[in-house]
Amino acid sequence: MSHAAQIRIPATYMRGGTSKGVFFRLEDLPEVAKVPGAARDALLQRVIGSPDPYGKQIDGMGGATSSTSKTVIVSKSTRPAHDVDYLFGQVAIDKAFVDWSGNCGNLSAAVGPFAIASGLVDRARVPRDGIAIVRIWQANIAKTIIAHVPMTDGAVQETGDFELDGVTFPAAEVQLEFMDPAAEEEGAGGAMFPTGNLVDDLEVPGVGTLKATMINAGIPTIFIEAAAIGYAGTELQDAINGDDKALTMFETIRAHGALRMGLIQSLDQIATRQHTPKVAFVAGPADYVASSGKHVRATDIDLLVRAISMGKLHHAMMGTAAVAIGTAAAIPGTLVNRAAGGGERQSVRFGHPSGTLRVGAEATLVDGTWTVTKAVMSRSARVLMEGRVRVPAG
Template sequence: MTHAAQIKIAATYMRGGTSKGVFFRLQDLPEAAQQPGSARDNLLLRVIGSPDPYAKHTDGMGGATSSTSKTVIVSPSTQADHDVDYLFGQVSIDRPFVDWSGNCGNLSAAVGPFAIANGLVAADKIPHDGVCEVRIWQANIGKTIIARVPMRDGEVQETGDFELDGVTFPAAEITVEFLDPAADEEGAEGSMFPTGNLIDELEVPGVGRLQATMINAGIPTVFIRADAVNYNGTELQEAINSDPDALLMFERIRAHGALKMGLITHLDEAESRQHTPKVAFVAPPQSYLASSGKQVEASSIDVLVRALSMGKLHHAMMGTAAVAIGTAAAIPGTLVNQAAGGEARKFVTFGHPSGTLKVGAEARFDNEQWQVSKAIMSRSARVLMEGFVRVPGDCF
């Protein structure tokens, strides 16, 4: 029997924020995978090593977690006044699909450096020293991201002393702005609160009636109170991820939230839409010990937030969910704002399993609805490896 030889594809393995993924230039993908469809999905599944019933990704580049099973495709922008288009694919670990329904806020921080290093940003825009502003079109959701990337001696500066909880080593700081982050998934101007309410009631079989703030900002997110599901908001990963009943409960809440938000038309559709919406639980500040052993004092944070991604509690916080947290915290009346003390605010520092994160949002009430002009946070990014990935030539 003849077996197809492996092919090699130019790629870069990068960390962005508290995530990492495989980055491609669109032009470097095999021709069949340069368009959306099964060929592209099958190729990316094989690159990551999915589906893997062992949940290890031993035969691929994935890390068998929602934070490390990610792919990015970057190309010259099709939009006016933008440098690059950025497409994000969340690869399922144990099922054969790639979810294109949302963005990855953490990897957004790596798109600018990748674009600069790979000749996708005009040379006259790149300073020899200073900061390069990269305007990114987030193609999944049709929104603009501005990444401000430090430059030194004509190259992206990656090393530095900026520390990010959830990342072991310090690096150079990259500020990331998400402009007008509230939208529907086609990128049209969507309602920040799809139901029209700051707080809704969800009736979830096996769980009961829950209050929920459901918001479209950064990424569709369903917020509930921690005490409503018998948690206190200081939980680490093991407390949730080792409890199958807890994971099933949160998935039920997520699915019913997706239905209420209009993201799906039937509950069964939630199974093939794992990336969005996210589900998170919030609580007033308490002191706790982060996963690194770092003591987080109640006085250093405004609110506690724990969020699930791809069916598991996240080890830190998804960047897009941080946008949702910052936006909801800025709007009086939401569950996040209530947990943070109920005051109007432009910045919020929240506690997550790995530590803390500060995020800002500029929200306003206009034309009888809440709007947010931008959300901003600091992240970092670093190239881990660059060269080629190899996959069997018949895998796509």
């Protein structure tokens, strides 16, 4: 009996922010995977090691968490004023499913460095020393991201002294600008607030009626108050991820919020939309000890935020959710803005399970409608391994 050899695909394993993923150039993928569809999804699942009923992704590159079960496809852009197109696939761990409905803000920090190192950016636009500006088209959500990538001696600078809570070692800072971050195609006609309200009463069977800010910015996100669901906002992963009742509650909130936002047309559709929307709960500032043992003081932050990603409390904060936090905080009257003390603000520093993060946003009220021109935050990125990933043929 003959056995087909594994196929070998050029790939780079990268950390971006507090996430990790396998990066591909579109041109390097097998022909059947160069276009969206079942073949591409099957390939990426096999690369990551999904679906895995054991939930460990032992037979693949995934790390068995939402932060490490990710794939990225990058190609030269034909779109005017853009260097590359970036497509993100969130691979489910225990199900045969790749969610293409949203972006990964953390891995966005690695796209610019990957694109430069892979020869996808015109070298005339890349300085030998200084900052390279990489114009990225985020294909999942049809938005522009501007990455400021440090260069040293003609190569991407990866080491440095920029510290990011949730990442153990310092690295070079990559500043990201998420341009016009409010979604265009999500929800009710693409409105930043798809219900038309800054705060809604969201009825959730078995939970009650919750005050909620539902926003499309960075990624569709449902913000609720921590106290309304029995939390303080200082919780770490162990307080929630081992509580099946709590996780079921958050998934129920997510489903009903998605329906209210117009992201799904029936509750049963939420099962095929695991990546979006996110659910986050907020509270005013308080002292707590982060997962690293670091003491976070209430005086050092504006508010507390905890977010659920792919059915679990995130160990830090998703980059796209940070964009949603910064955007909502800049708009007086939202639950996020209220938790931060109210009033107009252009940036907030929030506490998350791993520490703190600062994010800025520029919001203006035009003819009674809020618009956000951009959200800004800094992350870091680093190549962990490069070469070829292998998957069984077929």
